[in-house]
Amino acid sequence: MLSEEDTLFPPDNRAKLLQQCAMELLVLTAEAAMVIIIMRRQKEAEIVAARERRRMKRQRRVWVKQWLLRRVRFGQYEQLMVELGAEDQSSFKNVLRMEPDILREILQCVSHRIQKKDTFFRKALEPGLKLAITLRYLATGNSYKSLQYSFRVAHNTICKFIPEICQAIINEYTAEVMICPTTPEAWKEVAKGFKTAWNFPHCVGAIDGKHIAIRKPIQGVSYYYNYKGFFSTVLLAVVDADYKFLYVDIGANGAGSGAGIFNDTDLKRALEDGRIGLPPPEPLPNDNQPIGYFLVGDDAFALKPWMMKPLPPRNMTVGQRIYNYRLSRVRRVVENA
Template identity: 35%
Template sequence: MEKLKNLNNFVIAITKISHIVHLANETFKMCNNNRRWWVRPANHTREEEGFFRTCIQQLQQKDEEHFYKVTRMTVKNFNLLLTLLQERLRRFSNRKPICPETRLALTLMFSAQGCNFNVNAWTFKMGVSTVKQVIYETCDAIWNELHDIYLSTPNRSEQVLIAEKFVVKTGMPNCLAAIDGKHINIVRPSNSGSLYYNYKKTYSIVLLAACDANYVFTYVDVGALGSQSDGGMLAQSAFGKKLLNGTLEVPREVNLPGTSCSFPYYFVGDSAFPLKANLMRPFPGSNLPADKEKFNMVLSKARLHIENSFGILSNRWRILHTNISACPKNADKIVLATVLLHNFLMLQNDRNYFTLELVDRNENNQEIHGHWRNEVNPLDSCRQGAVNRSSSYAFELRNILKEFIRTSF
């Protein structure tokens, strides 16, 4: 009798446990929006019917012109990039993982065409969360694997070569780079208040960059709040702090060409930046004397290199013209990846990616706008903030440079 009673209690206990497990399963389903399947039925055919297999792979094999339009690179450069990233993009799973080639193609199409996540999910037969994860991971891989190769800080000898190129192209001696900042619009971050709200009444992060005379970015910093000015972001960035306090590694000063006047190397920027011994900006105001107008004109020729670099970047990677629907941290990853891809293709001398007609140029003493200005609107520049007080030495250097330019042309 006692054994029967114990058996009955055991059965009751098992029944209660079963009921509790059932309730737990139901609660889990409710918390996960009653997920009915691990992979949507329509996505089971991704390998056979997804966009990569039905379109991109066929273009890769049969139509390189349209393959370039989709990915912004030739098949040769795509394969080279895939080789560099393959190990970082490889995944291992009990289910068949998304191959590195598909991951890279998806990220390039997203960046080049500016498609939103839902369109890419439908096209590539993936879940939206999977598409986001693939894009963010691939952008991370591009930055981590390539930035030491294609965006490394120029050493002193490389900086001297950059300065020589600038003086040949623009007449600006000892110039190491042109610098500027642009707004990259994003969807309003949650609980951000007005931190990312800019003077254009949109939400943005700021891309600060410098470039050489060949439209290749040499320094880049992204992620500052949209409410900051160029000068404000410069002071906050690691590169800017070194530039402003004079600890940035640059070549020793040399004589200006054809003179015995020793002069430091410097960067050029617009009026949003402070005037420093190693950072030249134009003379302010209108109706200036001829010598100051001439100085501003030559400085503008050098500074236009960064404007054109941003123009090429945003023309080729149209995601930069959308409101990027990602939190600021992930938006930073996307922007940095586009900068790396730009440098990769510029340094590979991809003639499809860059042509001289794409940028502003002078033909027969006539200024001609680059094609990028006809195809996309320029990225919004940062507003002018409160400019730091400049030293008398910085003013003296600018006047010396003004006199050199006045007598050299």
């Protein structure tokens, strides 16, 4: 006995109907998804267009603010620094951390790298002004806005030329002032300085790392968060007895330790391979046992034939205490540099 439903929809027709409904539902779903995607893209396009319209509407009200144009009459570089250079050179040094003669010498060396051409719209900033702003920024860490009001140069201009001036100084002076010794005779001169100044023979450099605070990066946050509780990059340096830098490694992430950063440097590989040119071992004064030449570092560095570090502070003899005392004096050179 067939039911009314079986009479209206026989089994064969019912299967075909279900299949057709499923296909139609699938098509409708795909169409709905496509409509959603199209609507979303249209919405994004409208947002972009609205942003572009707002950007086009934001026209400059003035080409340059009038108080910036009075820089020659009231600017710090044109007025105050001229007075300090002529009347009070100690205060001039306090402003830029150097004497006027040294500033002029640096300006003479880098001016050809930082000089810009005048245009029909405006005159280029003087190289001396840009150098003074850069040195003041490096000396104090003042914000661009603060430098804007003292030197009467727009902050969005300062933020563009400070990296250029820094790179120009690096390109000009790296080969001249930062020379890492490569011969036994040059290393012996460095060791002579440590023996004379700090009574620590056979030392060819003090090594340490310095955390340079930076803003929180957008990516890789954990790589730059150091154990001191702020974001930083690391400056690893080797310094001689006169506080002069012999070698630097700049830009390592702040989460790394000084020893870990040192392990990835060319200096470490050169020391291990013997390519650095250290003198052969020689006896210390009033001794006959040959001792190699070495760097000095803190507890974070591994003890090596070419790396000396403090002894553990427990149960030390008088001689060991004297050794730790003299080594800590030598390490202060790099910390103060």
